[in-house]
Amino acid sequence: MQVKIGRNFFYKENDITFEKGKVYTVKNELAWWIVRKRLGEIIPNVNIEIPKEKEITKAPQDKMMRKRKTK
Numbered sequence: 001m002q003v004k005i006g007r008n009f010f011y012k013e014n015d016i017t018f019e020k021g022k023v024y025t026v027k028n029e030l031a032w033w034i035v036r037k038r039l040g041e042i043i044p045n046v047n048i049e050i051p052k053e054k055e056i057t058k059a060p061q062d063k064m065m066r067k068r069k070t071k
Contacts, residue, residue: 001025001027001031001042002026002045003024003026003030003034004043005021005023005034005039006038006039007039008020
């Protein structure tokens with residue numbers, strides 16, 4: 001998980017100093033510990049796909065209009 005740190009602190013178990021404003025990749029347990037202590041926030045992994053532009057071949061049909069046959 002990725003965590004954005006809200007304030008500086010020292011983590012004794014891994015001898016790491018986390019600095020405010022930086023993004024760190026950490027294990028799930030450490031990430032949830034940081035959130036519980038209000039030292040930072042988890043950044044979700046979001047995969048955003050940008051849709052491709054479609055070619056317009058004909059006008060879209062209006063589904064609300066009735067189809068009438070003309071003679």
